[in-house]
Amino acid sequence: MATRVLDQHQAHAASHDEKTGLWSWITTVDHKRIGILYGATAFLFFLIGGIEALLLRIQLGSAENTFLSPDLYNQLFTMHGTTMIFLAIMPLSAMFFNFMIPLLIGARDVAFPRLNAFSYWVFLLGGLFLNASFLFGAAPDQGWFGYANLTSKQYSPGLNVDFWMLGLQILGIASLAAAVNFFVTIVNMRAPGMTLMRMPMFVWMSFITQVLLLLAFPVITVALILLMYDRFFGSAFFVPSGGGDPLLWQHLFWIFGHPEVYILILPAFGIVSEVLPVFSRKPLFGYAAMVFSGVFIAFLGFGVWSHHMFSTGMGPLADTFFALSTMLIAIPTGVKIFNWIGTMWGGSLQYRTPMLFAIGFIAMFIIGGLSGVMHSSPPADLQQTDTYFVVAHFHYVLFGGSIFGLTAGAYYWWPKMFGRMLNEGLGKVHFWLMLIGFNLTFFPMHFVGLNGMPRRVYTYPEGLGFELLNQVETAGSFVLGVAFLVFLVNIFQTWRKPRNAPADPWNGATLEWAIPSPPPEFNFAEIPTVHGRDALWELKRERGGTLPEPARVSGAGIHLPNPSYWPLVTAVGILAFFVTLMTLAATGIWPVIASFALLLLGVYKWAYEPAG
């Protein structure tokens, strides 16, 4: 009896394909909606990070400028870095993990839909927490890598470091939860016939990214806990006067920090590996090499961390080890670049916007990779490190790499996610403005850095020659700003178009293009069986070249998870826990305990509610 009632309930729910209203978004456990939430939130934070950058560039546009005070400048550069890494690039990648992974592997959702929602809410609350610091005039100001012992209570007595320290802990929880979820999803929920070596490359790169998240985030969690103990309870883990060692912080941070940069780039690698074959009309060149180079990069990525510490005087043996391991990691990275070019070689290249950004990615990432190799030599690096040369390097790989790649993904998957095609003309304008603006902003930094400009300086004097290149860089940053305005215009214009994009506008190779745009809540009416890579091209070949536009079916009888608000409640409990921890000295232990109780309540209710 009970079962039949349940069936009817599910059929009823499934036939309501389009739940609307704020409550449906708050309680959603649908990976597609969660993906859109991630994307919208991340894009907003990206724009905030961009405005922070423009303010920095205005300040540096002339020598001895007083547009920003030194403390505000230091807060802005710290928040720019922290925002771009943790609140923009990572969650933009998460947008694609969420929306696309189940579709690419032929699944109906991720392994743990409520855990998925939980990750999003914790991310949102963490991002808000971090930015709330501006309201207190105490935004983090110690640099995005927060070196001890500047971060000790003695030298950073304000709330700035506390916001950063606790904010990152909150965000770490979101990342870890999501990583468990996607790891299990990819391992366990692939369509029949989809062996690991038949997975789309975006899924492979995302898979490796989840492993990196799972292994790297615990390290920074510990580092931040030790820092918190130093600041709140008076321990001396990183405080020299108590026997502690500031260098320990650097080791712990970079053991996390280096895998983190691969976390930032691998999803973009994956996106480019999806886009290039479709717009070259031939398969990815060297699939196996791409998989193994990715695995090798991840593995080796745990063995290079001290290349961020070449100037600390670790001694010749340590320097040699890390120089060699860093050079070694250039090899699989180079292999990927060659494989991408090999994909294009002999193809029939279609220069639609996603392809432009994918090619732009390759061109920019080559430059970033080469400056990275230049850094790998410690004696040379002793001149380059902590100058604008390294600022150039990481912007080439993170912006020229990750952002270009993510933008390619946005244009590519926009029709699938929203049922509308972004405007091609505006897309091309966006691309060219971004390419030109990006290079104008960051290429000169190689030169001004090698010519003596250190990083993280709120101003520079006349007479060192830095003015001209800084002016060019500032001008370039505004060109970049215009590029993003064009993108925003494109998004708004597209929003008002009817939702009638075809299922397969690009002649795609992977499963997501076999279902309607946007997909129904249950994704696939029937879970497909896969017989090889590029499964959709296979299928189209069998059926004479194209497939008919898929019909929208009701999905009655398909079993879908119920919406839930317990993930949000638990997330709020976590936020409350960290806020009350920050105010511990003023408000005491009871609010912390109450928050923890709220957290436990959320978890308990979540565990015991029917999953549906």
Add this chain to the structure above:
Amino acid sequence: MLLRTVARCSSRWVTALCLLALVLAGCSPENYPQTTLLPRGDFARIADDLLDTTVKWAILVFVLVEGVLVYAIFRFRGKPGDPEPHQTHGNTTVEIIWTVVPALILAVIAVPTVKAIFETNAVPGKDALTIEVIGHQWWWEFRYPEYNLTTANELHVPIGRMVSLRMGSNDVIHSFWVPQFAAKRDIFANRETRMWFTAEVEGDYPGQCAEFCGIQHGRMAHRIKAQKPAEFQAWVAHMQALGPKPAGAAAPPAPSPRYAEGEKLFTAKGCLACHSMVAVNAPKGMVGPNLANVGGRSYLAAGTLKNTDENLARWIRDPQGIKKGVLMPNLGVTESEAQALVAYLRAHK
């Protein structure tokens, strides 16, 4: 149509001109006093040689790979009605080649790298001039154990003699950067780090802190005066005369009434609590820079201001307004008191 062509043409020219300007501006390191690209010391030359090697290979790889990419963009441009291209999945031979060749290039870079790592970590010989560098928020303390001298922010070294830097910090991590002669090395409160160099060319060289160290990291510059050995010795001798007066000896007459007033104010305002006025046997761990020869320095407040009377007076009256967050408080010094203090300090060259 015409508009698009014009836009394309002019944008091409504009881009080309911009790039040319950039290249010209960037490629003349003589315009940059703090450049790393004009080594004038042995350590810096080791770094520069390695940079040379890596840059040459980087440019070669850049031209090759970007060249192939650009070629592919034009050569394989798809046209409507194109047949499906050959569905290549890979090519084992090519893949092996492009794995091995980069490995070989890296090996070629690795060999001189490892050699240079050991060279730069070598311990200078006994005849090197040992200088202790102590970083403070936000100024530099320099000590010469061989001569028992202490000074701040401006370092004098003889050319042609190896300098052995033994470095530490008074507070947070800083980094001592000498781009013209050496490179940079971070400095810590709980361990000593070292660097060495031999300056080869006389001159006056700027440098800066290169590890974010707090609010005024951007204003923590130093200057190195590389001098002929005889001139350096003369400077040492001069500094050694700026020692404490022997006990019981009569104080020398004040050069002027303003000086005398300034001398009294220096104690009355509490300046002596943070700043030492003697260069020999100066106490350690002072909050503020040693001012024994401040009158003759080129800059004030670690490169923040040129050392003019007007700037010195401004600094004394309002350090917080000029360098916010610095440890020197505003002491409510009047205009007239400032002039007296300037007279006193200016005489200490």
Add this chain to the structure above:
Amino acid sequence: MTAHAQAAHLETSTGLDNRKVAIWTFIGSECMFFATLISNYMVNKGKSLVGPFPHEPWTSPAGQHFEPIFEIPLVTLGTALLLFSSLFVVLALSGAQRGNRKALIGWLAATIACGVFFVGMQVYEFTHFLHRGLGFTTNLFGSSFYTLTGFHGTHVTIGVLWLATVWVDAVRGKLPPSKSLNLEMAALYWHFVDVVWIIIFPVVYLIK
């Protein structure tokens, strides 16, 4: 969990339930967490500026004498009980899977009792150390020791609470063989917590 959801065993790529793969994944991540904490302890070994010390006596400048702080016999007992508790939870799980309610409830209770004793032993140890002059901020040894063993103890406590929740379900007859995965997940976590202790015990208490 509805009966419907559990009985409809969706085929997974590995044949394992999603939740089982998830707990292993989580454990993998936690390994890095404890590896970092243990490394931190090891890196700080011998770096304390003042005592009390773990294995040597120390006299303070003020003349106060401190014996080595560890009381190995008590901790060894706790360790042994924790190790046995892993066996007990295996027996409980076997009971759950075979539908033997008595075995399940009995052995699970024994597991929980051992866990409670272990936590109790740690609370006693911490309190005693505090009395004897080793506070959290006394020296690097104190900070590192309390952080490492404190986090482990917290994990044990969470494990005890988890097992207790499962035990209550078992007593109420809500843990049939089809739901034994609930216990299996808790048991895997419990084994992990045990293995971590097997590393901590020699590194902290035994090796000088």
